[in-house]
Amino acid sequence: MKRSRDRVSPSQPSFERDSRLVGLLNELVHGEGYFPSRLPGVIFMRSTMYIPRAPTVYQPGIYIVAQGRKTGYWGESKIVYETGRYLVTSVPLPFECETEGSLEAPLLAISINVTPAAIAELLLQMGDSKYGNGAHALAMESAKLDDKLRDAAIRLLESLRADDDARILGPQIVREIIYLVLRGRLGGNLRAVAAPDSHFGQISRIVNRMHTDFAHPYDMTRLAKEVGMSVSTFHARFKAVTTTSPLQYLKNVRLHKALLLMVHEGASVGTAAMQVGYESASQFSREFKSRFGNGPAAVAAGLRESLVRLA
Secondary structure, eight states, rough: OOOOOOOOOOOHHHHHHHHHHHHHHHHHOOSEEEEEESTTTEEEEEESOOEEEEEEEEEEEEEEEESEEEEEEETTTTEEETTTEEEEEOOOHHHHHHHEEEEESSSEEHHHHHHOHHHHHHHHOSSSSOOOOTTOOEEEEEEEHHHOOOOOOHHHHHHTTTTHHHHHHHHHHHHHHHHHHHHHHHHOOOHHHHHHHSSSHHHHHHHHHHHHHHHHHOOOOHHHHHTTTOHHHHHHHHHHHHOOOHHHHHHHHHHHHHHHHHHHSOOHHHHHHHHHHOHHHHHHHHHHHHHHHSSSHHHHHHHHHHHHOOO
């Protein structure tokens, strides 16, 4: 009997499952960039060209790559997530992302938002498990996609082809995907998102505050006291999560936000600097050039040009 193309068989090799993922995404999404699906919290990504390193921010979530390759750079760290791999992010992280896709083989990926409430509910049902406690969670990490997670992603995409399936089946499959990730090698990273009283949870609260209230003048000694740590311990634990110091993280957030203001809202260099918390435009320009390799106006112009090409 001929196997249905819409049915996943346990005997299918991984490359056939990957092909099915690619086929479904090609059916569901067209164009360039990020696209909402029929299910809130699930986003499609597609690119038919090479996009050099450009600033971006990922929210906590699961990112499954069906085809193509992305490389993330932050601080001195580098992470690759490509065909057959998935990425887990546990805090908002400003970084630079390089995308590799082509007309023949577009970059195709799924982004699944995760919330502390969804994770906590699953952890309560799982009870005391052997899957780690998030003590050494990282802000961003990738792992190989196993067949169970790959099959769940396929079923999620199949459900997103119709409104009723997306509304009724989609949330259950998303829940299954989060569960499978919790049981996998990166489960500790997701578990930490739902642990507000852990060291990771304390650092995560500060990270989220810096990410949303980035123009505020922060005092690191006061922040350390707020989470009940010495300054040196706060610094060490913050760096263990984000790979950067608190001051460097805040600086990265401000520089990324300023760049977005210049690109998307047409803000001048001086206006963008002031809106993200810099008192000196010259200091902003120096730190921007040190971070991105060129002055603010030139980088913003280059990024605007890239976005025009993608349109």
